[in-house]
Every structure is written in C-alpha cells, then in structure tokens.
Amino acid sequence: MCGIVGYIGESTCGKPLEVCLQGLQRLEYRGYDSAGVALVNNQMTQVAVRKKAGRLSNLIDDIQRESLPEAIGAIGHTRWATNGAPSDVNAHPHTSSDGQIAIIHNGIIENANTLKIALQSEGYVFSSGTDTEVAAKLLGKIAQLVIEETGKPDLFEALRRMARMLTGAFTILAVDVRQPNIVVGARHDSPLVVGLGQGENFLGSDVAAFVAYTKEAMELGQDEAVCIDAHNVTVTDFYGNEVHDSHRFIIDWDATAAEKGGWDSFMNKEIHEDPAAVRETLLGRFNTKGDIVLDEVHIDEEDFRSIDKIIVVACGTASYAGLVAKYAIEHWVRIPVEIELAHEFRYRDPILTSRTLVVAISQSGETMDTLMALRHAREQGSKVLAICNTQGSTIPRESDAVLYTHAGPEIAVASTKAFVAQITATYLIGLYLAQVKGTMFRDEIHQIIEQLNAMPDKIQHVLDTQSEVVLEAAKAMKDAHSFLFLGRHVGYPVALEGALKLKEIAYTFTEGFAAGELKHGPIALVDAGEPVVIIVPSARGRNTLHNKVISAIEEVKARGAYTIVIAEENDPDVNKYADVIFWRPSCPTLLSPLVDVVPLQLFAMDIATLKGFDIDKPRNLAKSVTVE
Ligand code: M6R
Numbered sequence: 001m002c003g004i005v006g007y008i009g010e011s012t013c014g015k016p017l018e019v020c021l022q023g024l025q026r027l028e029y030r031g032y033d034s035a036g037v038a039l040v041n042n043q044m045t046q047v048a049v050r051k052k053a054g055r056l057s058n059l060i061d062d063i064q065r066e067s068l069p070e071a072i073g074a075i076g077h078t079r080w081a082t083n084g085a086p087s088d089v090n091a092h093p094h095t096s097s098d099g100q101i102a103i104i105h106n107g108i109i110e111n112a113n114t115l116k117i118a119l120q121s122e123g124y125v126f127s128s129g130t131d132t133e134v135a136a137k138l139l140g141k142i143a144q145l146v147i148e149e150t151g152k153p154d155l156f157e158a159l160r161r162m163a164r165m166l167t168g169a170f171t172i173l174a175v176d177v178r179q180p181n182i183v184v185g186a187r188h189d190s191p192l193v194v195g196l197g198q199g200e201n202f203l204g205s206d207v208a209a210f211v212a213y214t215k216e217a218m219e220l221g222q223d224e225a226v227c228i229d230a231h232n233v234t235v236t237d238f239y240g241n242e243v244h245d246s247h248r249f250i251i252d253w254d255a256t257a258a259e260k261g262g263w264d265s266f267m268n269k270e271i272h273e274d275p276a277a278v279r280e281t282l283l284g285r286f287n288t289k290g291d292i293v294l295d296e297v298h299i300d301e302e303d304f305r306s307i308d309k310i311i312v313v314a315c316g317t318a319s320y321a322g323l324v325a326k327y328a329i330e331h332w333v334r335i336p337v338e339i340e341l342a343h344e345f346r347y348r349d350p351i352l353t354s355r356t357l358v359v360a361i362s363q364s365g366e367t368m369d370t371l372m373a374l375r376h377a378r379e380q381g382s383k384v385l386a387i388c389n390t391q392g393s394t395i396p397r398e399s400d401a402v403l404y405t406h407a408g409p410e411i412a413v414a415s416t417k418a419f420v421a422q423i424t425a426t427y428l429i430g431l432y433l434a435q436v437k438g439t440m441f442r443d444e445i446h447q448i449i450e451q452l453n454a455m456p457d458k459i460q461h462v463l464d465t466q467s468e469v470v471l472e473a474a475k476a477m478k479d480a481h482s483f484l485f486l487g488r489h490v491g492y493p494v495a496l497e498g499a500l501k502l503k504e505i506a507y508t509f510t511e512g513f514a515a516g517e518l519k520h521g522p523i524a525l526v527d528a529g530e531p532v533v534i535i536v537p538s539a540r541g542r543n544t545l546h547n548k549v550i551s552a553i554e555e556v557k558a559r560g561a562y563t564i565v566i567a568e569e570n571d572p573d574v575n576k577y578a579d580v581i582f583w584r585p586s587c588p589t590l591l592s593p594l595v596d597v598v599p600l601q602l603f604a605m606d607i608a609t610l611k612g613f614d615i616d617k618p619r620n621l622a623k624s625v626t627v628e
Contacts, residue, residue, distance in 0.1 A: 001080040001622045002092070002106040003027025004192070005210070006173045006183040006203035008073040010230045017068060019202065020076030021060060023209035026258050028056050029266075029411045029616065029623040030205060031080025034091035035059040038102035039071035040180040046099035047177055051077075051091035055617075073183050075173045075203075077104035080622040083112070084129035094133040096140020097124060101155070103139060103174040105132040106205060107190040108627050110168030131168075138162055139174060153178040156227040156234075159186050163225060163238045169368065169627060173203055186225040186238065190626050191366045193392045194218040194226060194233055196248070201228040206366075206624075207392055208409060212255040219247045219392045249391055258409045265615040267412035267505070271601045272463060275456035277417035278594060280406035281424040282453060290446050292432045297401040299383060304436045307357045308335055311350065311382075313342040313373040314361035315625070317415040317500060318422055321387075322361050323493035325426030328590045332434040332448075343369035343628070346376035356382040359429065363410055363418035364624035365393025372628065374399060387425045389418050403429065412616040413623045414504045416601045419497060420459070420594050427452060427591070451587065455594045458585045462598045466582050470599050473564055473580045474606030477531050484525060484532045484556075485512040485600075488549050489542075491535035491566075494593045498533060498600030505608040505618045515552040528560035533603075535596050536567040536574055542589050546573070553577040564603075566596050 005023030007016045020037045028035075036051025036059065048069050052058040056078060077092035084090035093102040109115075112131035115138055120126070124137045143158040155176040163172070169189035175182075185192055185203050195202030195210035195217055202210035203226065207217050220226055220235065224243055227234045235243040263269035287293045310329060312322030319341055326337040340350070342360070352358070358377040362370045365388040374384045374395065386399035389407050396402035405421035431448060434440040477483075483502055487495030492514045499512035513522050515534065526532065534553050539546040550573050557563055557577045565578035568586055575581070582599035584592065608615050 001031050001082065001624065001626045002205070003030035003078040003209070004104055004106050004171055004173055004203070004205045005076045006074070006185060006228070007200065008181065008183045008228050008230055009200035011072070013070060016071040016074035019210070019213065020074045022212055023204060024056050024076045024078045026208040026211070027205055028078050029413060031078050031622045032056070032617050033081045033086035034079045034088070035077065036091045036093050037068070037074055037076040038093040038104070038175055039068055039074045040175045040177050041069065041071045042180055044069070044177045044180070047095060047102040047175060049093050049095060049102055051088060051093065053086050053088045053091060072180050073175050075102065075104050075175055075183060082108050082627055083131045090128045090130050092132055094128065094130065094136035096136055096143070098140060100178060101136065101140050101143055101174055101176045103132065103136045103172055105135060106171045106626060107169035109135060109166050109170055111166065115165070135162065135166065135172060138165070143176065155179050155182065156184045156225065157240065159184045160225050160236065160238050160240060163188065171205065182227055182229050184225065184227045187220055188223050189368065189371070191394055192220045192226070194220060194228065196233065199230050201230065201233055203228060206390060207251045208258050211251050211253070211258065215251045217249055217251055217392055219249070219397055221246070221397070251391065253408050258411055265412065265605070267414055267416060267605050267615045270410055270412055270417045271598065271605065273408065273417045274420050274463070274598055275459045277405070277407035277421040278424045278459065279456040281421045282428070283406065285428055286449065290449060291442070292428060292435055292449070294403065294428065294432050297385065297403050299385065299401045301436050303383065304433060306355050307433065308355045310335065310337040310357045310359055311352070311377070312337065312339045312359045312361060313345050313370055313377070315342050315367055315369050317419050317497060318361040318363060320493040320497040320500070321419055321422035321426060322359070323496070324423050324490055324593045325430065327490045328427055329430035329433065331590065332430045333437060333439050342367065342373035345373040352377055352380040352382040354381045358382050358384045359387060359426070360384055360395055360399060361387045361422050362395045363389045363415055363422070365390040365395040366624045366626050367395070368626050368628045371395055371398065385429070387422055389421065413618055413621045414501055414604070419597060423593055424452070448588070451591060455587065455591055458587055458595050459598055461585050462595050466599050467602060469580065469582060470602040471606050474603055474610055477562070478607050478610040480508065480531045482509040482530070484522060484530065485510065486515040486518060486532060486552055487512070487535035488515040489537060489545055490590060490593050491515070491537055491549070491596065494535050494596045494600065495533070497597055498604070501601055501604035502607065504621060505604055505613060505615055506611060507613065507619070508607070515549050518552050518555065523555065523559070526556050526559045526561050530561050531564060532556045532561040533564045533600070534566070536565055536571065537589050538568045538586065538592070539571060539573070540586070550574070550577070566599060
C-alpha cells in the first residue's frame with residue numbers, strides 16, 4: 001500500500017533527500033494520497049520533516065519553494081490512506097512529542113486505539129487521526145526510557161521494544177537526531193528490503209526504492225529488525241538476537257526498466273511489453289531435448305508426481321490467470337484444479353492434504369490476502385508454489401518453491417504484462433506436471449511448447465494490427481455508462497479481466513460473465529446501444545463452443561446491443577453480428593488468452609485516456625495491497 005524508503009550515507013550532502021525523492025517517485029505506484037520526508041544530521045535538535053497531501057509532485061514543489069537542511073540520513077513515505085483521511089496532517093512522517101524522532105509506517109496497527117488511550121492518560125497529545133502517530137509518540141517514550149536505563153540513546157533497541165507491543169501489520173522506519181548516523185526498521189507482515197551500497201545503505205518497501213543506486217539487496221524475514229549505517233547492516237529478531245542468514249540477491253533489472261522511456265504512460269509501455277513478458281518467462285525453462293526443466297522450483301520430482309489436486313490462490317487479475325490455468329492444467333494433467341480468491345480461502349476450511357499443491361499467484365509478492373492464504377495452506381501440510389514477479393518479496397520467501405515470472409517491474413496499478421506472464425508460468429507448471437506424471441506423450445508436450453514459443457510474435461501481431469481499430473472502438477464507446485463482457489471456456493477469465501481493467505482505470509460499471517450465463521439473468525441488462533464485448537473461441541476443433549458463443553452474440557444483437565467481438569482471423573461467422581471486430585491470429589484455444597486480453601488492455605487504456613483519467617494511478621487504488 002504505502003511506499004517506504006530510507007537512506008544513510010557517509011557524508012552530509014544533498015544525497016539523502018535525492019535518494020528519498022527518487023525512491024518515492026519509483027514507489028509512488030504503491031500509494032499516492034500524500035508524501036513526506038524526514039531528514040537528520042549532527043546539528044539538529046529536532047528532525048526536519050516536510051509532508052504534503054496529494055501526489056509526490058506537491059511535496060517536491062514545496063521543497064523547491066523552501067529548501068530542507070543538509071542531512072546524513074533520511075526516510076521518505078508515499079501513502080495510501082488506511083487510517084485517517086489523506087491530508088497534510090495525516091501524511092507521514094510522524095514525530096515523537098519532543099520532535100527528536102520521526103517514523104514512517106506501512107500497514108495497520110490494530111491495537112493503536114488501546115495504546116493511544118494509555119498514552120493520552122499520560123498526557124500525550126495527538127494531532128492526526130493515524131495509527132502511525134501513536135507509534136511515533138510511543139517510540140519517543142520508549143527511547144527516553146532506554147536512555148534513562150542505559151545512559152545513552154539506542155533507537156534500535158527502542159524500536160524492537162515497540163515492535164513487540166504492536167499488533168497488526170507494520171513496516172516502520174525511524175530516525176533520531178541523537179543518532180543521526182543510523183536508520184532503523186522493523187517488519188511484521190509488511191515488506192522491507194535492504195539495499196547494500198558502498199559507503200551507503202538503503203531500505204525500501206521493494207527494490208524499486210533504490211535500484212538506481214545499487215543492485216545488491218538483502219531480504220528481511222518476518223519479525224526482524226534492521227539497523228543500517230553507512231558501512232554496516234545489522235539484522236536481529238525483535239528480542240535483539242542477531243540474524244546471520246539473511247538472503248542476499250542481485251536485482252535482475254535496471255532502473256531504466258522502471259521508467260516510462262518515452263511512453264505516455266507506464267500502462268501503455270507495459271502492454272507493449274506483453275510479448276517480452278511471455279518470452280522472458282519461457283526463457284531458460286527447457287533443456288536441449290526440449291523438456292521442461294524447473295530446477296529453480298525446489299520441489300522434488302517425486303513430490304510433483306504425487307500431487308492429486310491443485311488449488312490456486314490469488315486476487316484480482318492474478319486470480320483470473322489462475323482461472324485460465326484451471327482449463328489448461330485439468331486438460332493436460334487430468335487432476336482437479338480449484339481457483340479460489342485468497343481472501344475467501346482460509347475462512348471456509350478448505351480440504352488440503354500433503355498431496356495438494358497450492359499455487360499462490362502474485363505480481364507484487366506482497367498481497368496480504370494471498371500471503372495469509374498460503375500460510376494457512378502450509379499449516380495444513382500442503383506444499384505452496386508461488387508464481388511471482390518480484391524478487392525479495394514475502395510470498396516467494398514464505399512458499400516452499402517459487403517460479404518467477406520475468407515480466408520486469410510493473411508500475412501501472414492496472415496489471416497487464418504480469419497477467420500474460422502469470423498465465424505463461426501456469427502453462428509451464430501444467431506441462432511440467434504432465435511431463436513428470438506422464439499424462440501426455442512427450443511429442444504432444446513438445447508441440448504445445450512450440451506453440452507457446454510462438455505466442456510472443458502473435459501478441460506482437462495483435463499490437464501491430466489491432467491498436468487502431470481498438471482506439472476507434474474506444475472513441476465510439478467512451479461515453480457508455482456500462483459494459484458487459486462475455487466469454488466461454490478460457491474466454492471467460494479473459495472477459496473477467498477485460499471487465500476489471502475497464503472498472504479500474506475508466507471507472508465504468510462493467511461486468512464479466514460466462515457467456516452461457518447470459519440467459520440466466522444478465523441478458524436483462526441488455527438494452528439498445530448497450531456495449532457488449534464477446535470473446536469468440538476458434539471454430540477449429542471447438543465448433544460447438546464456437547457456435548454457442550455466436551448464438552450469444554445473436555441474442556444480445558437482437559436486443560439492440562453494440563457488439564465488440566474478439567474472433568480468430570477469417571472467422572466468417574462473426575461479421576454479420578459484430579459492430580466491431582478485434583482479430584486474433586490463429587492459435588490453440590488453450591493459449592488464446594495470451595492474445596485475447598491484449599486488445600482489452602488497450603481498450604480500457606484508450607477509454608480512460610479519452611476520458612482524461614490518470615492511467616497509471618487510478619483513484620482509490622494501490623498497486624500492492626498489503627492489508628487484509
Ligand atoms: O500483486 P498481486 O498480483 O498479488 O495483486 C493482486 C491484485 O491486487 C491485482 O491483480 C489487482 O487486481 C490489479 N490492480 C489488477 O489490475
């Protein structure tokens with residue numbers, strides 16, 4: 001939800017502020033209700049804090065109008081409001097009563113009210129409505145107690161003591177003018193990674209915070225605290241026991257990958273990276289014989305062979321990727337695949353055994369609902385395989401194994417290239433299972449792999465040939481008040497995803513349905529001019545399915561709908577019922593979601609652009625949902 005960055009370096013200069021503002025720029029996709037920074041140096045008696053409601057640009061303008069002092073250390077925050085409305089006063093950082101400590105926070109402190117009442121009874125006064133200010137005042141109090149006990153300031157110890165008192169989810173970073181040469185942090189159910197530099201170190205919600213300065217990073221585990229100075233990184237548990245086995249990794253993408261690079265929006269750039277996302281996710285996953293090799297997935301072949309059920313847990317777009325996987329994996333592997341919204345999963349007592357493989361799909365690797373679902377699955381004795389796009393994130397770290405998608409950083413809140421990469425990863429898992437379980441002949445698997453390898457070019461073909469038609473359709477439909485999306489078989493999750501994109505960024509009431517469901521209710525919504533988007537499967541080998549969807553188009557057309565149809569090139573049956581056609585190049589039906597979603601991503605983006613909305617930062621949303 002919120003984005004967090006921390007920096008400490010060797011010398012007093014403008015760099016701490018620069019790192020914070022650059023980091024916040026790259027993290028702004030995590031929340032954009034307000035932004036703020038806190039700076040410390042040797043001469044200060046109080047932390048220098050500046051914060052502003054609204055976009056990061058408001059804060060930057062404010063700092064340009066009135067500059068901040070030079071600093072050694074700094075923390076910065078970009079907020080997605082959970083607790084207290086978006087305003088200057090609720091923006092982070094928050095300070096201790098004496099102004100010597102400042103903190104930033106991501107998450108929700110569930111016992112904040114109880115702590116606040118106790119502090120108020122001791123005379124503490126609060127100016128904001130946030131749980132974070134409670135933590136700031138409490139940390140100030142504990143830091144003072146530590147000084148009284150030991151005769152010297154110890155912010156790291158004070159933070160650990162406070163972390164032990166908090167319930168809920170939090171990542172907290174803190175600075176103290178009495179120890180301006182350190183930045184400390186603690187995490188519980190909320191992300192924090194360390195960036196390792198030369199004569200400087202960094203903290204961030206994710207590696208985007210510091211990738212412009214260092215590629216070396218370190219994961220922090222659950223319930224760990226960290227203290228960075230210019231040369232050292234110390235990690236402990238909340239009781240002060242040192243942790244020595246933190247996992248280090250090299251960030252595998254460049255800072256430029258998280259820049260727009262000439263595109264008008266990240267979403268536009270990322271849709272155009274769909275082909276590369278699929279290609280990169282397939283890369284290196286086959287041996288010279290053409291068999292799938294998933295060595296990085298540290299699950300024994302024997303364990304894979306024994307799997308008799310898959311449950312996919314995910315949210316939003318990632319869950320629709322899981323729904324595509326159901327059709328493919330059940331067909332190839334002949335085992336049941338259930339797909340469950342992660343937030344529903346653990347509340348319904350799911351049937352899990354050691355032979356159930358739970359697949360947790362998440363672009364960010366930080367979605368709290370998905371994290372909670374996978375923890376529940378592991379507690380019940382099932383193995384969890386994560387499909388994730390973000391190195392150093394919590395979901396892969398807490399899973400038994402991970403298959404990374406290589407879509408590169410996805411910045412736009414609306415997920416696009418991650419979706420096609422996730423689908424690709426599920427195909428790899430399905431085909432791998434078919435290979436180890438022997439449910440398909442090797443040559444059949446090789447044929448599908450060949451078709452899969454051809455998909456990036458087909459996606460490119462859609463981008464090259466359909467973008468204009470999509471834009472024209474968007475112009476015609478930009479003022480529509482609602483849309484219906486219909487699909488059958490693998491077209492159904494694509495319909496759901498197309499509908500979600502339009503809701504998210506064009507703020508239009510849109511529903512996705514299984515086309516067969518139309519006559520059971522939704523057709524009542526169809527009136528003259530109602531736009532209905534229909535995904536038509538190929539007629540080749542899927543004739544019955546194809547004909548049934550054509551009938552659905554006929555039915556809505558007969559009631560005056562404006563029909564936008566996705567169909568295979570040269571399909572003669574769609575012309576007479578379609579007002580607009582987005583053509584797909586011929587490809588196997590099970591792989592078709594990879595191409596069919598592309599015009600729908602473009603369509604949502606074009607409509608939102610024509611309406612003048614912020615494509616990358618839609619209202620009320622954040623990229624990574626780290627609260628339940
Ligand atoms: O990071 P995750 O893949 O776990 O996120 C899951 C959903 O929150 C995410 O897909 C959301 O629905 C997107 N905004 C969709 O565009």
